[in-house]
Amino acid sequence: MNKKILDTLEYQAVKDQIKPYLTTDSGLKELQNLTPSDDKQTIKQELAETADASKILRWEGGLSIPKLADVTEHMKRVKIDAALSGTELAQVGRVLFTTSQVSLFFENLIADREDPMTALAPYYQRLVTMPELTKKINVSIDSDGRVTDEASPELHRTRQSITSTENAIRQKMQDYTRGKTAQYLSDAIVTMRNDRYVIPVKAEYRSKFGGVVHDQSQTGQTLYVEPADVVDMNNRLRELIVKERHQEAQIFQDLSALLKPVADDIQKNAQVLGHLDFVNAKARYAVAIRATEPEVSDENHVRFLQARHPLLDQEKAVPNDIIIGEDYQSIIITGPNTGGKTITLKTLGLLQLMAQSGLFLPTAEHTTVGVFKNIFADIGDEQSIEQSLSTFSSHMVNIVDILDQIDQDSLVLFDELGAGTDPQEGAALAMAILDAVGETGAYSLATTHYPELKVYGFNRTDTINASMEFDVESLKPTYKFLIGIPGRSNALEISKRLGLSQNIIDNAANMANDESQELNDMIADLVERRNAVLDQQVQLSNQIVENRQLKNEYEQKLEKLDTQKAKMLEDAKKEANHIVADSKKKADRIISDLRKMQRDGVQVKENKLMDAKGELNAMEQKPSAENNRVLKRAKQAKHEDIEAGDTVLVNEYGQQGTVLRKLKNNQYEVQMGILKMVLSDDELTKQQQEPQGKGQHNSGKQKVKKRKENVSTNQAQNRMHASSQLDLRGKRYDEAMAELDRFIDQAMLNNLSSVEIIHGKGTGAIRKGVQEYLRSHRGIKDFKFTGPDQGATYVEFG
Template sequence: MKMKIEKSFKTLDFPKVINQLSKHAVSELGKEKIHALSPSSDYIEVKDKQEETEDGVRILRMKGGIPLSPFIDIRPHLKRANIGAALNGKEVAQIGKVIKSVREIDQFFVKLKEDEIELKQLYIISDQFVALRPLERAIFTVVDEGGYVLDDASTALRGIRTGIKQTESRVRQKLESIVRGSQAKFLTDAIITMRNDRYVIPVKQENRTTFGGVVHDQSSTGQTLFIEPQSVVDLNNRLKQYQSEERSEIERILAEVTNVIMPHTAEIDQNMTVLVLLDFINAKAKYAQEIKGIKPLISENNAVSFMRARHPLLEESEVVANDIILGEEYQTMIITGPNTGGKTVALKTLGLLQLMAQSGLQIPVAEQSVMGIFSSVFADIGDEQSIEQSLSTFSSHMTNIVEILNKIDDQSLVLLDELGAGTDPQEGAALAIALLDAIAAKGSYALITSHYPELKAYGYNRPQTINASMEFDVETLSPTYKLLIGIPGRSNAFEIAKRLGLNDMVIESARQLMSGESQSVDEMIQDLENKRKQASQETVKVREELQNAQALHRELKNAFKEYEAEKEQLKKKAEKEANQIIEKAQKDTEKIIEDLRARQLQGAQGSAVKEHEFIEAQTRLSNLKLEEESLKKNKILQKQKRKKELKPGDFVQVESLGQKGTIVEKSGNKQWVVQMGMLKMKLNESDLTPAQQEKEPSYNRTSLKSTSMGSVSTEIDLRGERVEAALNQLDQYIDQAILSNYPQVTVIHGMGTGAVRKAVQDYLKKHPQVKSYNDAPANQGGNGATIVLFK
């Protein structure tokens, strides 16, 4: 429900805000929508409009705003297309540009969704766009963005324009031969020009018969004739014919394109509506940035709390921010005190910010400020004397107030400046009190300013009413423009007079002439001011501490976010490096297994695998395993272990081979001969680490052939295992089966959820030694087992 009180809008300078807002729109349609903007008294509508603006502000902050290019109103073109009129090239191009702009903005919102930027309203709005990419292509294959019909729009048009270029070239060649040749002396100037769309040359009057042809024009003096020589008449005629054919072909092409556009006019019109709305929202966001506005919270019971509120039409450096609170503990505020203290500005600030907020605009207040939802805002501010009706200032104000009293309800906000002014002070004060009672009886919310001291007592005694004043600095004899809620304004005349040098006796005499009641009220106000200043100082200190705490909290939140992001990046990097290591290890493992299998085949022909070859293969496999504990790589600890002097007979770990052995003897400087089973090797002392004595294993000369096929089962049962454990077991089992030279094996994984079966088959698919795999026959487990064939 829209609020329609144009007189109050003007009084509160709402039209000026609209004018500033409209400067940020890129289209005339956007400006029209802004000028039609008015406050709403519907909670849901206000909430949605505020969320639209907040979405626009978020996009402006993160992406620089919605990428809107200036566009014109193409709805008249659509109407003409609907009634069967052919559009011209410029109109077709303008429609094409709107369709293109819609596509680009739609893609922009798709990217915002991909970036997971949260918006409350604009995704819903952008989803109303209708994609018309084929129509866009159809338009721009016929015209360019300036509306020029392209040569490739049709084969016929290309041929006609080729003919025009060739004919023009021949005409110019013939005329060039005249203006550059011996006949140039008959011309007033050596140029070729156009008259009546035909090529002509300027010939002297006395030589008019030299070239023959047709005279098309003459100079103002009559000394020069613009003649189309007979030699080019036929060519010019042919050129005119081509140009006529070109116009006809262009008209045909554009009529054809118009027919293509016509079925989509409703969709294009809908896209225009959305485009204008986005222009409007983008303008609101830019204006919010300009005035440093924020999205206020919304109170459904009109508990207004504008903290550090500023008038948006005043420069930030020139205005004092004030806290304006109304509607929760009190519905009426009476601001008293002298003129030029800022009372009227405070009054206008409340009214204007409320109108702006109910229009969906952000307002220049502190975070967590709260707006109300009023059914109407009435204002009687300043000297609105009507010269035409010859009314006095008092009469003019009374006329407005009477009209206001007839319209207000319990959801109205009433703003009255200098209530009761312009008449006898005693009568004016009584009238002001009576009007306030009438407004309170209607249940309306009111903020008024007044000079009358009688209203101070009214504000103190009446329920849901509070006094306020604008602070005045007696030291500097100037107002501070600070609104003091709860403290009525007091006279500073004696203090000012004293500072300006008035005799103390005169001042004291004046004090005695004042009533005792007035003096006690002033003393009470002074005491209240002193207490307020003390409380204000404490509030400032607490606010600073709160701001510091909030800043620290924000920094910690940002640091935590950065930490989480860095942790995720490191995790991904580690996973990538781990995958690379695993991949390399798998390749190395496959190579070692291939070597062993080759040696195994040789062993079958009588050449057994030597002991040292077997140890070396084991060592190479061991070295592929990454150390799990960083202490194993700690060179300082290893050095500590080697501090004990080695001697023959010591049991040691050979680090490079991953094997243990016994020192036989010393060989050279820091070199030792080590016995590892049947193998003796000369090794550097740095490669040896003292180890615990173990029972020496007995090594037998054997070949891999001695590993009987019966020592490794031809099947493995993975039922009941988790996927990761199952794959680890399968990996080890496949390696053993390959070393055992099995042609095929059976992997029993069961059916269950199918997760283990899928993981097993994915593993087999990638294994380089697996030739093929299939589900087992029905009598051997069916889908619950997989038969694996090796290469």
């Protein structure tokens, strides 16, 4: 991004507004280096980081990061075995302590909120905590950089000796300030000279105290004497102080040595903390200007909704919608001076720069931004006396430079395009420049006073007129940006309201160009229509909200009724199926008895028995697809068309049969051996026909024999895989029910007398499903819970 546009749009002023929210030197350095990016992924990542920081600010009041110095130079010195000072070690200690606090903060935040903070994760996950080293430094060095007594036992003992020696010296010196000796002193006090305790003695009594003279007053009347009695004590104190300094220096050296192996990690921690401080500052700034997160448009559509200039008073700034790139790529803004045209240009440009810097924007929600490699602007009077350039010339020099650099990824802002020269030539030049910009595919906004450009904006494709609204009644601009409506000249109306003679107004109106007057009338009509449409839009919006609420209420009530109806119907069908199942069991026992009678010589027609059984089967109710859609999503099995003469597999028995005829309600009469049965289509599976060949000429007896051989093979395989126990634990409900159905079929085909089904207790869904299935199955004689926790069911076949 060119530096000139940053200066023109006052980008640095926005950065200065963010600065007070920073607490670390690294964060401040990152703000100083902040520039707009032209990489779409980078912009999205930076906006996502600001969004995560905003969530933290909303949930926890923001990140708590204390004032941290830049420790980069400290770590460089540590690497060359230099010893850090107490102040520098204290700064490193604060970085280490803050690292631990911030790492713990994110750990607790993620656990409590169950939000991984995806955008900030690459940063806080890089923090390296060093608890032992952190404790060692912060115990040894206080916040002001002084070595504490806990730094080492030797230093603690030395300081105790210093304290006791100082107390003894003071006690001895206090004796000189009291009693008979006080008369020899200029003042009864104890003071310091050359880091040694002394008393102010009158010059004529110097011999009374002996010892060493360290200083005298300007008049020579007072000598500062260290009495002979305390010379040795002061000497001992000086030795202890020197010893203390050596011990402190050794502690600095030892602590610096501990930092050397982890210097890189500490420096990286400081950088991460600085970045977190920076994104935290961006979030706080967003709250201060009531900003929202914009969306980066993949189509490069710029849609600023209710946009406000960030450097204006946010309570007084008039919000405007600024849209470009969707239906048009050039906007011609007309209107009176001081109406807000220039601030609209700057608002668009500055907000786009902010978005490409990862900053939230003072706009309404659902704002979208584009990505531009460069933004250019020709704004303001750049008249140069030194270069002998007029206003027009300076503008043209700037425009020529812009035209040499723009491409389809550029945004260009022109303020008073073509001004400063003959109006006719200026208007023609402005239109030609806008055409040149449009040919590159760049977006452009231009303000102008030329009426010719209003017609240009109306006739050119990808171009639209706009204006700044002016209230003729109050003679004040409203600063409202009107897309699609060119600016209207209000000179005559304003002059009239200011008291200009009506004769002059009339003469001016007569001299005004008819086309210009017609254009103003057209604009007035457009404004009136626009206001009417806006009023109607507000009414329609309110009506839509009311209708949507009513629609939602009715849909909820209808869904509740459908659910209740479906549930009641399904419950009734289940109960009916249980009744039918009990009836089938009784019918099977009767048929069994009749067959026994037939074997004993009593003649009973088999087909009558099968017809009776078929009627019972027809009574069974199947869940309807419509109810299944309401109660649960289930796939309805699809069957191939079955015709008379087809070979089918009877699913329940695992045996093949031949379809004799098709009955009503998707039911079929099937010959299975000597038995005739009426079965529904979902109980049958159509089998592939045998290829035509020699088998066609075989007798019916041979075909029957072959079928029996296949059946016996299937039965053998079934017996081979038969089991008396089924474990359904850990399975999904649908999977468990399907496996249960196959298991019961296998058990019955293999003539097992009883089986055990392990379903566990769990939530009870599978357990309940097993009970429902067994209750409805006509081959089940009895079943009951078993096991210490009733986690299994014992089943007997009848």
